[in-house]
Amino acid sequence: MTVLQGTRPRVNAGRLVEQVAGLGAIGAVPGGGVTRLAFTPGDVEGRAYVARLMEEAALAVRIDAAGNLIGHRPGAVPGAPALVLGSHIDTVPDGGAYDGAYGVLAGVEVARTLHEEGVRLNHPLAVVAFCDEEGAHGTMGMLGSHGFAGVLPPGAARVLDDRGIPVADLLAAVGGDAERLAEAAWSPRDIAAYLELHIEQGAVLERLGVPIGVVETITGRVNVSVTVDGVAGHAGTTPMEHRADALDGAARLVLAVRAIAADERVVLRATTGTCAVEPGMWNVVPGRVRLGVEFRDTSAGALEAALARLAEAAAEVAGATGTRVTVVPGARTSPVDCDADLRELIARASAEQGLPYHRLPSGAGHDAQIVARIAPVGMIFVPSRDGVSHAPGEYTAPEHLAWGADVLLTAVLMRDATPDIKR
Known part of the structure; x- marks a missing residue:
């Protein structure tokens, strides 16, 4: 496929693919799978790896009270709401190297490309690796994004996992603080848009031969x-x-x-x-x-x-x-519709890259549907080979990884140039 070469910057495809493999090596198990459950030593090691990459991308790194790993880049306009990119790096047992991790690493790569190209956005940029998306050991799942959106159930920190360990202790193991969970919540006025890049985890795009999916609804x-x-x-x-x-x-x-x-x-x-x-x-x-x-x-x-x-x-x-x-x-x-304006923005970003796109729902749940409670959200999909996910055979081709990240970067630049709507 021929990709149009415009004037916008491109991500470093080789670096992105190398970093996806590097994170996938943390928690790798025989047979090609990855087991990096939230709150485990493997998760802590993976978070440290991503934090180093964030620092190399000139992001200021912190861990909030809900255990979310956040890299921040200031914007040029004082008081402007942030553009937030995110996903998760925890896996299911014997899962794959791409689910969640790709979206986080692509977000970091977008930030690094902007830094290396000397591009300063009007908006601040935040890249978030949300804590415990998969619900390790019987925890609630999407715990970090619930904290980010300020919608954690009362008493969530006192709940025991299926081993009898309080969530408060789990959070402490990754740098969170159950006593300050309210401080993790972002206000709707602090976020201009949330964009999440993800592997499809299904076979629709591959069967159609289309490299980019524009997600309309999250199931x-x-x-x-x-x-x-x-x-x-x-x-x-x-x-x-x-x-x-x-x-x-x-x-x-x-x-x-x-x-x-x-x-x-x-x-x-x-x-x-x-x-x-x-x-x-x-x-x-x-x-x-x-x-x-x-x-x-x-x-x-x-x-x-x-x-x-x-x-x-x-x-x-x-x-x-x-x-x-x-x-x-x-x-x-609850099902969540992706923001109509962001859907069109992603479609235009794909077209600018010369990449065909297909509109589709997400059959899987994502942190985006929790963030949608406080911000407009958009999701970009790239193909999954044979539709396999949450399994060792999970795989997305390097060119699709690169093209998805380029669409994310272009969408960020387009949204940054769009006036904010007061919410």
Whole structure:
């Protein structure tokens, strides 16, 4: 593909690719995956690596009370709101080297390019590596962006992770301070725009042969705990017609969950991700099964409809199997539309680079949907090979990494030249 050579600066593609590999080596595991969970020694080492890169980009580096690593560059106009670039560097267990990390490193590369080219923006520039996006060890996930937006739930620092460690202690391990969490919050008037560059984590762009995605909506999701209570009994002596088999009921519910998306089209995605059988013996009819269900969609109404349909299915299964089914909705994240002006700005930035683009929703959640509570947000996607993410096979080609960062840089320059709207 031929990329037009304009007068705007370009990122150092080789340096960016090298730094993505360098961060990916921290927490690398056999088989090509990366395990760098938030708050672990690997996370601390990765944060130190990124902090050094921020300093090399002439950014002033700090860690806020919510554990976010922030590099700051002043602007030329006193009192102007900041342009914020960000993502996360923590991974899931045996994840990939690109999810989140690419967006942070591309933001740092944008800052370094501006510094090396002697370009001073009107707006301050902030690059943020948000803390604990993935929800390590059962924490809430997107903890840092919640703190950044000032929307952390009351008592969040007192919550224990699944190892029994308070979030306050986890934050302290990465330089945060649970006693000052309110100080991490940014005001809407402090942010002109938030831009997040990310791998797609799906296969749409690759299948279309398009290098840039302009994200229109970030999918919302709701987690649901489903418990099926039957009657445990001896597998050899309990007649089939007399059983209240909890796993029988659970199996029917797993299929019902899939059908809510695949057949009934109530939501875009429906997944049963966990299944715990009690007592868990091969010679005992299961007495209880716990399922973890998740629904995702770009419509809050569709998510509510999926919950209602699941409740109906639960009642049907309970009646058919002689079990009792309890459905308890849990954590949820609302769908978020990316800012219309920033969507058009990203499209124009892509066109200026001579890069085709495609408008699409994000099936995954991102820090951007939390930041959207206080600022206009825009997201840029680049292709993921075979749509693989959260796995060792996660990969994005070097040219796509470079082109995405160039679009981010161009978008920053375009937004910097746009008058601010008072919010």
